[in-house]
Amino acid sequence: MDFIFEWFRTLYSETGVNLPFIYDEYDRKRMAEGLLTTIWLSLICLFFSVIIGVIGAWLQGSSLKWTRRIVNGYIQLFRNTPPLVQLYFFYFAIGTLLPRVENDWGGTSPMLGSFAWAAISLSFFAGAFNVEIFRSGIEAVPKSTVEAAEALGFSRLQIYRDITLPLAFRVVIPAMNNNLVNLVKTTTLAYAIAVPEMLYEANQIWSDNVNVTEMMIFLLLAYFVLVGVLVAGMNKWERAMKIPGFG
Amino acid sequence: MSYKTDLPVMLPVKPRALEPFKSLKKRHILLIAFLTIVGPSLVFAQTGEFEKSPLAILLDWTPLLLSGFLFNLVISFGAMALGTLVGGLLGLGQVSLFAPTRASSWLVTQFFRNAPWLVLLFFAMFLLPFELNIFGFKLPLPDWFKAILGLSLPVMANVSEIVRGAVRSLPSGQWEAAESLAYTRRQTLWLIILPQCVKRMLPPWMNLYSILTMATVLASIVGVSEVMTLTGRALAAEGGRTDLLAPFYGLVLVLFFIYCYPIARFTVWLEHKFSVIN
Numbered sequence: 001m002d003f004i005f006e007w008f009r010t011l012y013s014e015t016g017v018n019l020p021f022i023y024d025e026y027d028r029k030r031m032a033e034g035l036l037t038t039i040w041l042s043l044i045c046l047f048f049s050v051i052i053g054v055i056g057a058w059l060q061g062s063s064l065k066w067t068r069r070i071v072n073g074y075i076q077l078f079r080n081t082p083p084l085v086q087l088y089f090f091y092f093a094i095g096t097l098l099p100r101v102e103n104d105w106g107g108t109s110p111m112l113g114s115f116a117w118a119a120i121s122l123s124f125f126a127g128a129f130n131v132e133i134f135r136s137g138i139e140a141v142p143k144s145t146v147e148a149a150e151a152l153g154f155s156r157l158q159i160y161r162d163i164t165l166p167l168a169f170r171v172v173i174p175a176m177n178n179n180l181v182n183l184v185k186t187t188t189l190a191y192a193i194a195v196p197e198m199l200y201e202a203n204q205i206w207s208d209n210v211n212v213t214e215m216m217i218f219l220l221l222a223y224f225v226l227v228g229v230l231v232a233g234m235n236k237w238e239r240a241m242k243i244p245g246f247g
Numbered sequence: 248m249s250y251k252t253d254l255p256v257m258l259p260v261k262p263r264a265l266e267p268f269k270s271l272k273k274r275h276i277l278l279i280a281f282l283t284i285v286g287p288s289l290v291f292a293q294t295g296e297f298e299k300s301p302l303a304i305l306l307d308w309t310p311l312l313l314s315g316f317l318f319n320l321v322i323s324f325g326a327m328a329l330g331t332l333v334g335g336l337l338g339l340g341q342v343s344l345f346a347p348t349r350a351s352s353w354l355v356t357q358f359f360r361n362a363p364w365l366v367l368l369f370f371a372m373f374l375l376p377f378e379l380n381i382f383g384f385k386l387p388l389p390d391w392f393k394a395i396l397g398l399s400l401p402v403m404a405n406v407s408e409i410v411r412g413a414v415r416s417l418p419s420g421q422w423e424a425a426e427s428l429a430y431t432r433r434q435t436l437w438l439i440i441l442p443q444c445v446k447r448m449l450p451p452w453m454n455l456y457s458i459l460t461m462a463t464v465l466a467s468i469v470g471v472s473e474v475m476t477l478t479g480r481a482l483a484a485e486g487g488r489t490d491l492l493a494p495f496y497g498l499v500l501v502l503f504f505i506y507c508y509p510i511a512r513f514t515v516w517l518e519h520k521f522s523v524i525n
Contacts, residue, residue, distance in 0.1 A: 080507040081500045082461035084468075085475065089500060093493035140260045171260045185363035192468050199366060212373040220362045220370070227361045243257065 018211040019218070027205050034201030035222070041119060041197060042184045042226075048123035049183060050176070053130025057168075058160050060135055071131065078128035083121070084189050090121040091193045118190035126183040133175045137168030173238040180234070181227050188223075198222060305494050308481045312495075315474035316502050318391070319463040322473065325395040326463075327456050330402025337403060338410025344432070352407065359404035364462050371397025372469040391473075394466040402459055409451045413444035446521050453514045457507045464499075474499055 008023040021031035059071045078086065095117055100108040112120075141164050149159045191199045199219065206215040340352030359367065371393050379386040417440060425435040467475035478495050485491055 076508065076511075077500075077504065080457070080461075080511055081503045082464045084464045085496060085499050085503060088475070089493075089496040093496045096489045096492055136260060140258045142258055167257060171257060175260075181361075185361075188363040188365040189465075191365065199363075199369070203369075206373075216366070216370050216374060219366050220358070223363055223366060224358070224361050 018209055018214055020209050020211070021205055021215075021218070027209075030201045030204060031198075034196060034198040037115070037196055038187055038198040038226070041115065041122070041187050041190060041195065042230075044119045045122045045126060045183055045187065046180055048119070049126035049130050049180075052123060052127025053134045053176075054165065056127065056131030057134035057138055058157075060131065061138065061160070074124075075128045075131055078125055083125045083186055084192060086125060087118065087121045087189055087193060091117040114190070114193040114195045118187070118193060118195045122183065122186055122190070125186065126179060129179045129182075130176065133172050133179060134168060136175065137172035138164050140171050141167050167243070170241045170243050173234065173241065177231065177234045177238075181230060184227055184230055185223065301488075301490050301494050304485060304491060305498060308495075309498070311481065312474055312477055312498060312502075315472065315477035316499075316506075318471075319460070319466075319473045320506075322391060322395055322398065322463045322466060322471070323456070323460040325392075326398035326402055327459055329395065330399035330459075331406050331452070333399070334403035334406025335410055337407035338414070339436070341407060341411040342414045356404045356407040356411075359400050360408065362401070364398070364401050365465050365468065367400045368394065368397040368465050368469055371400065390469070390471045391466070394463075394469065394471045397469075398459060398462060398466070401462075402455065405455050406452065409448050409455070410444070412451075413447040414440055416447060417443055450514050450518045450521070453510060453517070457510045457514070460507060460510075461503060464503075474502065 005023040008019050012018045012020075012023070020027040022028065056071050056074070059067050062068055091114060095110055095112060098111045101111050103109040145163060145167070146159055149163045154163070187197060188199045190197050191203070194200065202215045202219050206212045337352050337356055340348050341356065343349050343352070372390070375388055375393050375396065378388055421439060421443070422435060425439045430439065463473060464475045466473050467479070470476070478499055482488075482491055482495055
Protein backbone atom coordinates (compact mmCIF):
# COMPACT_ATOMS: atom_id res chain seq x y z
CA MET A 1 0.00 0.00 0.00
CA ASP A 2 2.77 2.42 0.94
CA PHE A 3 4.13 2.07 -2.54
CA ILE A 4 0.86 3.34 -4.00
CA PHE A 5 0.68 6.22 -1.52
CA GLU A 6 4.23 7.21 -2.40
CA TRP A 7 3.36 7.05 -6.08
CA PHE A 8 0.58 9.62 -5.56
CA ARG A 9 2.92 11.81 -3.50
CA THR A 10 5.39 11.71 -6.39
CA LEU A 11 2.55 12.42 -8.81
CA TYR A 12 1.85 15.60 -6.85
CA SER A 13 5.45 16.77 -6.80
CA GLU A 14 5.99 15.91 -10.46
CA THR A 15 2.74 17.01 -12.10
CA GLY A 16 0.92 19.09 -9.47
CA VAL A 17 -2.09 16.75 -9.39
CA ASN A 18 -2.74 16.89 -5.66
CA LEU A 19 -4.72 13.96 -4.23
CA PRO A 20 -4.03 14.22 -0.49
CA PHE A 21 -6.92 11.89 0.39
CA ILE A 22 -4.81 9.05 -1.01
CA TYR A 23 -1.31 9.74 0.22
CA ASP A 24 -1.93 11.69 3.42
CA GLU A 25 -3.02 9.52 6.33
CA TYR A 26 -5.12 12.17 8.08
CA ASP A 27 -6.96 13.20 4.91
CA ARG A 28 -7.41 9.57 3.97
CA LYS A 29 -9.12 8.92 7.28
CA ARG A 30 -11.35 11.98 6.86
CA MET A 31 -12.38 11.01 3.35
CA ALA A 32 -13.07 7.41 4.33
CA GLU A 33 -15.26 8.61 7.19
CA GLY A 34 -17.06 10.98 4.84
CA LEU A 35 -17.69 8.18 2.39
CA LEU A 36 -18.96 5.91 5.16
CA THR A 37 -21.23 8.67 6.49
CA THR A 38 -22.69 9.20 3.02
CA ILE A 39 -23.30 5.48 2.58
CA TRP A 40 -24.76 5.13 6.06
CA LEU A 41 -27.01 8.18 5.64
CA SER A 42 -28.14 6.90 2.24
CA LEU A 43 -28.93 3.45 3.61
CA ILE A 44 -30.92 4.82 6.55
CA CYS A 45 -32.88 7.16 4.29
CA LEU A 46 -33.45 4.42 1.69
CA PHE A 47 -34.83 2.14 4.37
CA PHE A 48 -37.10 4.65 6.07
CA SER A 49 -38.33 6.26 2.84
CA VAL A 50 -39.46 2.85 1.59
CA ILE A 51 -41.18 2.20 4.94
CA ILE A 52 -42.90 5.59 4.71
CA GLY A 53 -43.91 4.79 1.14
CA VAL A 54 -45.40 1.43 2.10
CA ILE A 55 -47.32 2.79 5.08
CA GLY A 56 -48.40 5.95 3.24
CA ALA A 57 -49.72 3.97 0.28
CA TRP A 58 -51.72 1.83 2.68
CA LEU A 59 -53.14 4.87 4.45
CA GLN A 60 -54.06 6.39 1.10
CA GLY A 61 -56.31 3.41 0.42
CA SER A 62 -58.06 4.03 3.74
CA SER A 63 -61.80 4.53 3.78
CA LEU A 64 -61.47 7.49 6.16
CA LYS A 65 -61.55 10.78 4.25
CA TRP A 66 -59.30 12.64 6.67
CA THR A 67 -56.58 9.99 6.69
CA ARG A 68 -56.39 10.25 2.91
CA ARG A 69 -56.39 14.03 3.09
CA ILE A 70 -53.56 14.15 5.61
CA VAL A 71 -51.42 11.75 3.56
CA ASN A 72 -52.15 13.80 0.44
CA GLY A 73 -51.25 17.00 2.24
CA TYR A 74 -47.99 15.48 3.39
CA ILE A 75 -47.13 14.43 -0.17
CA GLN A 76 -47.97 17.80 -1.71
CA LEU A 77 -46.14 19.76 0.97
CA PHE A 78 -42.95 17.74 0.63
CA ARG A 79 -43.02 17.57 -3.16
CA ASN A 80 -43.58 21.27 -3.71
CA THR A 81 -41.05 22.77 -1.31
CA PRO A 82 -37.25 22.72 -1.60
CA PRO A 83 -35.61 19.85 0.31
CA LEU A 84 -32.99 22.26 1.62
CA VAL A 85 -35.63 24.48 3.22
CA GLN A 86 -37.27 21.38 4.69
CA LEU A 87 -33.91 20.39 6.13
CA TYR A 88 -33.41 23.84 7.65
CA PHE A 89 -36.95 23.85 8.96
CA PHE A 90 -36.46 20.50 10.67
CA TYR A 91 -32.99 21.25 11.99
CA PHE A 92 -33.34 24.87 13.10
CA ALA A 93 -37.06 25.36 13.71
CA ILE A 94 -38.15 22.01 15.11
CA GLY A 95 -34.72 21.09 16.47
CA THR A 96 -34.64 24.12 18.76
CA LEU A 97 -38.17 23.44 20.00
CA LEU A 98 -37.18 20.03 21.33
CA PRO A 99 -35.85 19.81 24.89
CA ARG A 100 -32.10 19.74 25.39
CA VAL A 101 -30.47 16.77 27.05
CA GLU A 102 -27.39 16.56 29.21
CA ASN A 103 -24.40 15.16 27.38
CA ASP A 104 -21.41 13.17 28.60
CA TRP A 105 -19.33 16.12 29.70
CA GLY A 106 -22.00 17.86 31.77
CA GLY A 107 -23.22 20.44 29.25
CA THR A 108 -26.46 20.35 27.34
CA SER A 109 -26.84 19.47 23.70
CA PRO A 110 -29.84 19.21 21.37
CA MET A 111 -31.76 15.96 21.65
CA LEU A 112 -31.12 15.08 18.01
CA GLY A 113 -27.90 15.90 16.18
CA SER A 114 -27.49 17.09 12.63
CA PHE A 115 -27.09 13.56 11.28
CA ALA A 116 -30.39 12.47 12.83
CA TRP A 117 -32.22 15.51 11.43
CA ALA A 118 -30.73 14.95 7.99
CA ALA A 119 -31.89 11.33 8.10
CA ILE A 120 -35.41 12.32 9.23
CA SER A 121 -35.82 15.16 6.77
CA LEU A 122 -34.48 13.28 3.73
CA SER A 123 -36.51 10.17 4.59
CA PHE A 124 -39.69 12.23 4.66
CA PHE A 125 -38.70 13.96 1.42
CA ALA A 126 -38.05 10.73 -0.50
CA GLY A 127 -40.94 9.02 1.29
CA ALA A 128 -43.40 11.52 -0.21
CA PHE A 129 -42.35 10.39 -3.68
CA ASN A 130 -42.37 6.72 -2.68
CA VAL A 131 -46.00 6.89 -1.52
CA GLU A 132 -47.12 7.88 -5.01
CA ILE A 133 -44.86 5.25 -6.58
CA PHE A 134 -46.28 2.48 -4.41
CA ARG A 135 -49.79 3.66 -5.11
CA SER A 136 -49.21 3.27 -8.84
CA GLY A 137 -48.06 -0.29 -8.15
CA ILE A 138 -51.10 -1.06 -6.01
CA GLU A 139 -53.38 0.20 -8.74
CA ALA A 140 -51.74 -2.24 -11.13
CA VAL A 141 -53.01 -5.18 -9.07
CA PRO A 142 -56.24 -6.34 -10.73
CA LYS A 143 -59.42 -5.86 -8.75
CA SER A 144 -60.28 -9.54 -9.25
CA THR A 145 -57.19 -10.56 -7.26
CA VAL A 146 -58.25 -8.41 -4.32
CA GLU A 147 -61.82 -9.65 -4.59
CA ALA A 148 -60.62 -13.24 -4.60
CA ALA A 149 -58.65 -12.56 -1.43
CA GLU A 150 -61.68 -10.93 0.15
CA ALA A 151 -63.77 -13.96 -0.72
CA LEU A 152 -61.20 -16.12 1.05
CA GLY A 153 -61.72 -14.08 4.20
CA PHE A 154 -58.49 -12.05 4.24
CA SER A 155 -58.69 -8.83 6.26
CA ARG A 156 -57.76 -5.49 4.66
CA LEU A 157 -54.34 -5.47 6.29
CA GLN A 158 -53.69 -9.08 5.31
CA ILE A 159 -54.66 -8.39 1.70
CA TYR A 160 -52.26 -5.45 1.60
CA ARG A 161 -49.42 -7.27 3.34
CA ASP A 162 -49.68 -10.68 1.69
CA ILE A 163 -51.20 -10.03 -1.72
CA THR A 164 -51.22 -6.45 -3.00
CA LEU A 165 -47.86 -5.28 -1.69
CA PRO A 166 -45.73 -8.24 -2.85
CA LEU A 167 -47.20 -7.90 -6.34
CA ALA A 168 -46.97 -4.11 -6.36
CA PHE A 169 -43.40 -4.18 -5.07
CA ARG A 170 -42.23 -6.08 -8.10
CA VAL A 171 -43.63 -3.68 -10.64
CA VAL A 172 -42.60 -0.44 -8.94
CA ILE A 173 -38.91 -1.28 -8.63
CA PRO A 174 -37.91 0.69 -11.78
CA ALA A 175 -39.75 3.81 -10.61
CA MET A 176 -38.43 3.39 -7.08
CA ASN A 177 -34.96 2.96 -8.50
CA ASN A 178 -35.15 6.45 -9.99
CA ASN A 179 -36.33 7.97 -6.75
CA LEU A 180 -33.67 6.23 -4.67
CA VAL A 181 -30.93 7.40 -7.03
CA ASN A 182 -32.25 10.91 -6.48
CA LEU A 183 -32.20 10.34 -2.76
CA VAL A 184 -28.54 9.33 -2.77
CA LYS A 185 -27.76 12.53 -4.66
CA THR A 186 -29.85 14.59 -2.26
CA THR A 187 -27.79 13.41 0.73
CA THR A 188 -25.25 16.07 -0.30
CA LEU A 189 -27.68 18.62 1.18
CA ALA A 190 -26.74 17.36 4.63
CA TYR A 191 -23.57 19.40 4.03
CA ALA A 192 -25.62 22.51 4.80
CA ILE A 193 -26.19 21.46 8.42
CA ALA A 194 -22.61 20.24 8.86
CA VAL A 195 -23.13 16.50 8.68
CA PRO A 196 -19.62 15.18 8.00
CA GLU A 197 -20.50 13.42 4.73
CA MET A 198 -18.46 13.21 1.56
CA LEU A 199 -19.04 16.71 0.22
CA TYR A 200 -18.34 18.21 3.65
CA GLU A 201 -15.07 16.31 4.06
CA ALA A 202 -14.05 17.14 0.49
CA ASN A 203 -14.69 20.78 1.30
CA GLN A 204 -12.47 20.50 4.40
CA ILE A 205 -9.72 18.92 2.34
CA TRP A 206 -9.81 21.48 -0.44
CA SER A 207 -9.83 24.27 2.12
CA ASP A 208 -6.60 22.86 3.60
CA ASN A 209 -4.86 21.93 0.37
CA VAL A 210 -6.28 24.35 -2.22
CA ASN A 211 -6.95 21.56 -4.70
CA VAL A 212 -10.55 22.33 -5.62
CA THR A 213 -10.33 20.92 -9.15
CA GLU A 214 -9.04 17.51 -8.13
CA MET A 215 -11.48 17.17 -5.25
CA MET A 216 -14.40 18.22 -7.46
CA ILE A 217 -13.57 15.64 -10.11
CA PHE A 218 -13.07 13.03 -7.42
CA LEU A 219 -16.47 13.91 -5.91
CA LEU A 220 -18.26 13.64 -9.25
CA LEU A 221 -16.64 10.27 -9.92
CA ALA A 222 -17.36 9.07 -6.38
CA TYR A 223 -21.07 9.86 -6.70
CA PHE A 224 -21.06 8.32 -10.16
CA VAL A 225 -19.73 5.08 -8.65
CA LEU A 226 -22.11 5.20 -5.67
CA VAL A 227 -25.13 5.68 -7.92
CA GLY A 228 -23.79 3.01 -10.28
CA VAL A 229 -23.50 0.48 -7.46
CA LEU A 230 -27.04 1.28 -6.31
CA VAL A 231 -28.47 0.95 -9.82
CA ALA A 232 -26.62 -2.31 -10.45
CA GLY A 233 -27.87 -3.72 -7.14
CA MET A 234 -31.45 -2.65 -7.82
CA ASN A 235 -31.37 -4.12 -11.33
CA LYS A 236 -30.15 -7.41 -9.97
CA TRP A 237 -32.90 -7.36 -7.35
CA GLU A 238 -35.46 -6.48 -10.01
CA ARG A 239 -34.47 -9.52 -12.06
CA ALA A 240 -34.60 -11.76 -8.99
CA MET A 241 -38.09 -10.50 -8.06
CA LYS A 242 -39.53 -10.65 -11.57
CA ILE A 243 -43.00 -12.17 -11.82
CA PRO A 244 -42.79 -15.10 -14.27
CA GLY A 245 -44.86 -14.46 -17.35
CA PHE A 246 -45.38 -10.77 -16.67
CA GLY A 247 -43.76 -7.93 -18.58
CA MET B 248 -43.08 -17.41 -24.23
CA SER B 249 -46.30 -15.76 -23.23
CA TYR B 250 -49.73 -17.28 -22.95
CA LYS B 251 -52.90 -15.45 -23.81
CA THR B 252 -55.26 -15.34 -20.89
CA ASP B 253 -58.29 -13.33 -19.91
CA LEU B 254 -57.20 -13.30 -16.27
CA PRO B 255 -54.36 -10.78 -16.02
CA VAL B 256 -51.76 -11.34 -13.30
CA MET B 257 -51.09 -7.63 -13.26
CA LEU B 258 -52.41 -4.63 -15.11
CA PRO B 259 -49.95 -2.40 -16.96
CA VAL B 260 -48.23 0.06 -14.64
CA LYS B 261 -48.94 3.68 -15.40
CA PRO B 262 -46.43 6.07 -13.94
CA ARG B 263 -48.38 8.42 -11.72
CA ALA B 264 -47.98 12.11 -12.20
CA LEU B 265 -48.31 14.01 -8.99
CA GLU B 266 -51.96 14.69 -8.50
CA PRO B 267 -52.65 17.88 -6.61
CA PHE B 268 -55.85 18.28 -4.67
CA LYS B 269 -58.58 19.29 -7.00
CA SER B 270 -60.35 21.20 -4.30
CA LEU B 271 -57.50 23.10 -2.68
CA LYS B 272 -58.74 26.68 -2.40
CA LYS B 273 -57.00 29.87 -1.45
CA ARG B 274 -58.39 29.61 2.06
CA HIS B 275 -56.65 26.25 2.50
CA ILE B 276 -53.33 27.80 1.56
CA LEU B 277 -54.07 30.56 4.04
CA LEU B 278 -54.69 27.89 6.66
CA ILE B 279 -51.36 26.21 5.90
CA ALA B 280 -49.63 29.58 6.08
CA PHE B 281 -51.32 30.26 9.39
CA LEU B 282 -50.24 26.93 10.84
CA THR B 283 -46.60 27.26 9.77
CA ILE B 284 -46.00 30.95 10.41
CA VAL B 285 -48.53 32.38 12.80
CA GLY B 286 -48.98 29.28 14.93
CA PRO B 287 -45.43 29.01 16.23
CA SER B 288 -45.28 32.80 16.66
CA LEU B 289 -48.35 32.76 18.86
CA VAL B 290 -46.97 29.98 21.03
CA PHE B 291 -43.92 32.07 21.77
CA ALA B 292 -45.86 35.30 22.11
CA GLN B 293 -47.40 33.84 25.27
CA THR B 294 -44.05 33.87 27.04
CA GLY B 295 -43.79 37.65 26.70
CA GLU B 296 -40.01 37.75 27.08
CA PHE B 297 -39.51 40.06 24.13
CA GLU B 298 -41.08 43.44 23.47
CA LYS B 299 -41.86 42.76 19.78
CA SER B 300 -43.87 39.79 18.65
CA PRO B 301 -42.33 37.37 16.13
CA LEU B 302 -45.10 38.11 13.66
CA ALA B 303 -44.40 41.85 13.68
CA ILE B 304 -40.72 41.20 13.07
CA LEU B 305 -41.57 38.80 10.25
CA LEU B 306 -43.75 41.47 8.64
CA ASP B 307 -40.87 43.95 8.82
CA TRP B 308 -38.60 41.56 6.96
CA THR B 309 -41.13 40.25 4.44
CA PRO B 310 -40.36 42.80 1.66
CA LEU B 311 -36.67 41.90 1.80
CA LEU B 312 -37.40 38.18 1.75
CA LEU B 313 -39.80 38.61 -1.17
CA SER B 314 -37.11 40.43 -3.15
CA GLY B 315 -34.78 37.53 -2.35
CA PHE B 316 -37.40 35.12 -3.62
CA LEU B 317 -37.69 37.13 -6.84
CA PHE B 318 -33.95 36.68 -7.25
CA ASN B 319 -34.47 32.91 -6.93
CA LEU B 320 -36.99 33.11 -9.74
CA VAL B 321 -34.54 35.07 -11.90
CA ILE B 322 -31.92 32.37 -11.33
CA SER B 323 -34.46 29.67 -12.19
CA PHE B 324 -35.51 31.43 -15.43
CA GLY B 325 -31.89 31.90 -16.49
CA ALA B 326 -30.83 28.35 -15.72
CA MET B 327 -33.94 26.94 -17.41
CA ALA B 328 -33.42 28.98 -20.58
CA LEU B 329 -29.74 28.11 -20.82
CA GLY B 330 -30.29 24.47 -19.87
CA THR B 331 -33.11 24.04 -22.38
CA LEU B 332 -31.06 25.57 -25.18
CA VAL B 333 -27.96 23.44 -24.65
CA GLY B 334 -29.95 20.40 -23.51
CA GLY B 335 -32.10 20.50 -26.63
CA LEU B 336 -28.99 20.39 -28.81
CA LEU B 337 -27.55 17.60 -26.68
CA GLY B 338 -30.81 15.67 -26.97
CA LEU B 339 -30.76 16.00 -30.75
CA GLY B 340 -27.15 14.83 -30.60
CA GLN B 341 -28.38 11.72 -28.81
CA VAL B 342 -30.63 10.78 -31.73
CA SER B 343 -28.00 11.66 -34.33
CA LEU B 344 -27.11 9.12 -37.00
CA PHE B 345 -23.42 9.87 -36.55
CA ALA B 346 -22.21 7.40 -33.92
CA PRO B 347 -19.48 9.52 -32.26
CA THR B 348 -21.93 12.42 -31.75
CA ARG B 349 -24.48 10.03 -30.33
CA ALA B 350 -22.00 8.40 -27.96
CA SER B 351 -20.46 11.63 -26.71
CA SER B 352 -23.88 13.27 -26.17
CA TRP B 353 -24.99 10.20 -24.28
CA LEU B 354 -21.88 10.29 -22.10
CA VAL B 355 -22.23 13.98 -21.27
CA THR B 356 -25.93 13.53 -20.49
CA GLN B 357 -25.36 10.55 -18.21
CA PHE B 358 -22.47 12.23 -16.44
CA PHE B 359 -24.37 15.39 -15.54
CA ARG B 360 -27.58 13.53 -14.81
CA ASN B 361 -25.92 11.27 -12.25
CA ALA B 362 -24.01 13.96 -10.40
CA PRO B 363 -25.66 15.65 -7.40
CA TRP B 364 -26.93 19.17 -8.13
CA LEU B 365 -25.04 20.61 -5.19
CA VAL B 366 -21.73 19.16 -6.37
CA LEU B 367 -22.29 20.60 -9.86
CA LEU B 368 -23.06 23.96 -8.29
CA PHE B 369 -19.82 23.84 -6.32
CA PHE B 370 -18.12 22.81 -9.54
CA ALA B 371 -19.29 25.95 -11.34
CA MET B 372 -18.72 28.21 -8.34
CA PHE B 373 -15.13 27.30 -7.64
CA LEU B 374 -13.78 26.38 -11.03
CA LEU B 375 -15.00 29.37 -13.04
CA PRO B 376 -12.89 32.51 -12.82
CA PHE B 377 -14.40 35.63 -11.24
CA GLU B 378 -13.90 37.50 -14.49
CA LEU B 379 -13.36 36.61 -18.11
CA ASN B 380 -10.78 38.30 -20.26
CA ILE B 381 -12.05 38.52 -23.83
CA PHE B 382 -9.90 40.56 -26.23
CA GLY B 383 -8.87 42.93 -23.49
CA PHE B 384 -12.44 43.41 -22.24
CA LYS B 385 -12.87 42.38 -18.65
CA LEU B 386 -16.19 40.60 -18.34
CA PRO B 387 -17.01 40.10 -14.67
CA LEU B 388 -18.69 36.83 -13.69
CA PRO B 389 -20.78 37.59 -10.62
CA ASP B 390 -21.83 34.86 -8.18
CA TRP B 391 -25.41 34.73 -9.36
CA PHE B 392 -24.32 34.23 -12.95
CA LYS B 393 -22.10 31.34 -11.94
CA ALA B 394 -25.05 29.90 -10.00
CA ILE B 395 -27.13 30.06 -13.19
CA LEU B 396 -24.37 28.26 -15.09
CA GLY B 397 -23.98 25.66 -12.34
CA LEU B 398 -27.70 24.93 -12.13
CA SER B 399 -28.09 24.81 -15.90
CA LEU B 400 -25.72 21.81 -16.09
CA PRO B 401 -28.12 19.27 -14.53
CA VAL B 402 -31.05 20.96 -16.31
CA MET B 403 -29.21 20.51 -19.59
CA ALA B 404 -28.73 16.78 -18.96
CA ASN B 405 -32.36 16.28 -17.96
CA VAL B 406 -33.70 18.23 -20.95
CA SER B 407 -31.47 16.12 -23.16
CA GLU B 408 -33.10 12.98 -21.80
CA ILE B 409 -36.58 14.47 -22.21
CA VAL B 410 -35.88 15.29 -25.86
CA ARG B 411 -34.43 11.86 -26.55
CA GLY B 412 -37.36 10.15 -24.82
CA ALA B 413 -39.90 12.20 -26.77
CA VAL B 414 -38.25 11.54 -30.14
CA ARG B 415 -37.94 7.84 -29.39
CA SER B 416 -41.56 7.64 -28.21
CA LEU B 417 -42.92 8.61 -31.62
CA PRO B 418 -43.98 5.62 -33.72
CA SER B 419 -41.41 4.75 -36.37
CA GLY B 420 -44.13 5.07 -39.00
CA GLN B 421 -43.69 8.84 -38.77
CA TRP B 422 -40.07 8.56 -39.84
CA GLU B 423 -40.84 6.08 -42.58
CA ALA B 424 -43.75 8.12 -43.94
CA ALA B 425 -41.57 11.22 -44.06
CA GLU B 426 -38.84 9.27 -45.81
CA SER B 427 -41.26 7.97 -48.42
CA LEU B 428 -42.36 11.55 -49.09
CA ALA B 429 -38.70 12.40 -49.82
CA TYR B 430 -38.14 14.65 -46.85
CA THR B 431 -34.50 15.02 -45.92
CA ARG B 432 -33.51 14.01 -42.40
CA ARG B 433 -33.28 17.61 -41.26
CA GLN B 434 -36.70 18.41 -42.72
CA THR B 435 -38.19 15.30 -41.10
CA LEU B 436 -36.78 16.30 -37.74
CA TRP B 437 -37.82 19.96 -37.84
CA LEU B 438 -41.13 19.72 -39.68
CA ILE B 439 -42.52 16.37 -38.57
CA ILE B 440 -40.87 14.90 -35.50
CA LEU B 441 -40.14 17.90 -33.25
CA PRO B 442 -43.56 19.60 -33.57
CA GLN B 443 -45.15 16.37 -32.35
CA CYS B 444 -42.59 16.09 -29.57
CA VAL B 445 -43.31 19.50 -28.06
CA LYS B 446 -46.58 18.22 -26.71
CA ARG B 447 -44.93 15.21 -25.12
CA MET B 448 -42.04 17.21 -23.75
CA LEU B 449 -44.02 19.99 -22.11
CA PRO B 450 -45.24 18.18 -18.94
CA PRO B 451 -41.84 16.67 -17.98
CA TRP B 452 -40.19 19.96 -18.88
CA MET B 453 -42.44 21.82 -16.48
CA ASN B 454 -41.82 19.22 -13.84
CA LEU B 455 -38.13 19.85 -14.32
CA TYR B 456 -38.69 23.58 -13.98
CA SER B 457 -40.42 23.01 -10.68
CA ILE B 458 -37.52 20.88 -9.46
CA LEU B 459 -35.07 23.53 -10.62
CA THR B 460 -36.94 26.29 -8.80
CA MET B 461 -36.69 24.27 -5.63
CA ALA B 462 -32.99 23.72 -6.28
CA THR B 463 -32.23 27.45 -6.52
CA VAL B 464 -32.01 27.64 -2.72
CA LEU B 465 -28.84 25.56 -3.05
CA ALA B 466 -27.21 28.77 -4.26
CA SER B 467 -27.39 30.01 -0.66
CA ILE B 468 -24.83 27.38 0.34
CA VAL B 469 -22.33 28.86 -2.08
CA GLY B 470 -23.05 32.42 -0.99
CA VAL B 471 -25.52 33.95 -3.47
CA SER B 472 -27.85 36.44 -1.72
CA GLU B 473 -31.12 34.70 -2.43
CA VAL B 474 -34.03 34.09 -0.12
CA MET B 475 -32.33 31.51 2.11
CA THR B 476 -29.22 33.64 2.62
CA LEU B 477 -31.37 36.68 3.39
CA THR B 478 -33.40 34.65 5.87
CA GLY B 479 -30.22 33.62 7.63
CA ARG B 480 -29.01 37.22 7.72
CA ALA B 481 -32.37 38.52 8.96
CA LEU B 482 -32.32 35.95 11.74
CA ALA B 483 -28.79 36.95 12.67
CA ALA B 484 -29.75 40.64 12.62
CA GLU B 485 -32.55 39.94 15.08
CA GLY B 486 -30.01 38.50 17.49
CA GLY B 487 -30.56 34.82 16.84
CA ARG B 488 -33.89 34.57 18.68
CA THR B 489 -34.99 30.94 18.62
CA ASP B 490 -38.69 31.82 18.47
CA LEU B 491 -38.14 33.47 15.08
CA LEU B 492 -36.72 30.36 13.41
CA ALA B 493 -40.00 28.55 12.78
CA PRO B 494 -41.92 31.53 11.32
CA PHE B 495 -39.03 32.61 9.09
CA TYR B 496 -38.26 29.20 7.64
CA GLY B 497 -41.99 28.54 7.49
CA LEU B 498 -42.42 31.64 5.33
CA VAL B 499 -39.77 30.39 2.90
CA LEU B 500 -41.52 27.02 2.71
CA VAL B 501 -44.87 28.70 2.03
CA LEU B 502 -43.37 30.98 -0.65
CA PHE B 503 -42.02 28.00 -2.57
CA PHE B 504 -45.22 26.05 -2.08
CA ILE B 505 -47.35 28.90 -3.42
CA TYR B 506 -45.12 29.16 -6.49
CA CYS B 507 -44.57 25.46 -7.24
CA TYR B 508 -47.99 24.06 -6.41
CA PRO B 509 -49.87 25.81 -9.28
CA ILE B 510 -47.13 24.65 -11.66
CA ALA B 511 -47.66 21.06 -10.50
CA ARG B 512 -51.42 21.42 -11.01
CA PHE B 513 -50.94 22.93 -14.44
CA THR B 514 -48.60 20.08 -15.40
CA VAL B 515 -51.19 17.49 -14.43
CA TRP B 516 -53.85 19.39 -16.35
CA LEU B 517 -51.59 19.49 -19.43
CA GLU B 518 -50.95 15.77 -19.17
CA HIS B 519 -54.66 15.05 -19.04
CA LYS B 520 -55.33 17.36 -21.96
CA PHE B 521 -52.65 15.86 -24.17
CA SER B 522 -53.39 12.27 -23.27
CA VAL B 523 -56.95 12.69 -24.57
CA ILE B 524 -55.79 13.86 -28.00
CA ASN B 525 -53.28 11.05 -28.42
